[in-house]
Amino acid sequence: MQTQKTILYNFHKNLGAKFVPFAGYEMPIQYKDGIVKEHISTRESAGFFDVSHMGQLFLSGDKALENSLEKIIPLDLKEIKLNQSKYSFLINNKGGVIDDLIITRTEKGFNIILNAACKENDIKEIVKCLKPEHKYDLKNDLSLIAIQGPKSESILESIVCGVNKLKFMNGNHFQFENKRIYITRSGYTGEDGFEVSITNSKAESFTKLLVEKGVKPIGLGARDTLRLEAGLCLYGHDLNENINPIQANLKWAISKRRREEGGFNGWENIREDLKNGASKIRVGIKPLGRIIAREGTKIFSSNGEEIGVITSGTFGPSVNSSVAMGYVKSEFSKINNKILLGVRGKKHDAAVSELPFYKKSYVK
């Protein structure tokens, strides 16, 4: 498959981006400032992220659309109000996570934001659940720009009037240069922020304004350190088709009614884990020494038994320490439990840690 570029590729290039192939796209890994400065800029001021590689899937249909989608998404979709967003997943027959997503109710149905690497397969899986009269459209004529950080509200308000009224995980239509754009108050950094869905033809002029107002460009490198400090999962690393939401410690992303009634793919397995607890579970992990526990690092109990594996690990610039997430046998998942990490042939001390590592500051 040929590598794709987002509409902002040249704009990133002019801002000094270094690109890497990611999910079939050439994406900025960092800009001139580098990962740590970009991370801090987002936490202290505001940063923008081009997330146009992600899928923007629009579904339309009658009331039956909710029932169809509820087979593969374990949310109470009837409960979601117009313009309200929820985090959830697509679930396979074994209860494994096909993808994680944000779903928002629109006038005609739902909008789902999908991971770039998964979006083509996701659509195949979603379509299996739909009725012939339900329509779906993966919009390639839209870009998606995230603005994250404590100053994102005031800066975005100066460009698009009214966004300061949005509550966290809610969206609405707005105007930019006579074009309708859709903005949700959401993001994946642990900061207050917004995601702006905008026609490709206006993406550059919009982003240019952000830069002029002091919003820094942020690459995938800092996106990863930000989301990991916030304790958020990265699909393909902390989540995959062989992990169910209970194991991922994301029970909260299955609606209450669905946890009681089931009726979605893989319910038998998920019900079992809801009832008896999962045998392995995702936890936060703090290495205590001067090491980074990267993906694949083996986790041992204090007496040397292998009990799990790291799925994400990096240095957290805002918490100024090494941070990681991984799966351990449930009996070892208690907060502050001492564990060992096998890095470069040595076993290093670490502890099971509360998530998030960095406290969120969302506007409720």
Place this chain on the structure above:
Amino acid sequence: MSEKKFSKQHEWLTVDGEIATIGITKHATEMLGDIVFVELPEKGKNVEKDGHAGVVESTKAASDIYIPISGEITEGNQSIVDNPSAVNKDPEGGAWFFKMKIKNKSDLDSLMSKADYDKFVTENPN
């Protein structure tokens, strides 16, 4: 002190009598990105040319530090262990990595001059 010499693994080296001071080049730090941890070889350790001693962890990856010459480690630079970001700021000055007693002076012959290293980097940007 001698002029700086350079290795293909992006270390620099200066010689003062029997002692060599070794660090990583500015180009290396640019490739690594933000350095967050440094692990240095222990004092007194005997190391072989092209072996590795120590690790640099950046936000992107862990990279081994290669030893450009054989000898015995005499001193590590604790200040970069305590403050790893100094390596990004002053890689070819105050943020040297370690000093070592040179075993074979002939090891130095295989190292590059500044001009040759710059040419090497231009031809092998990654």
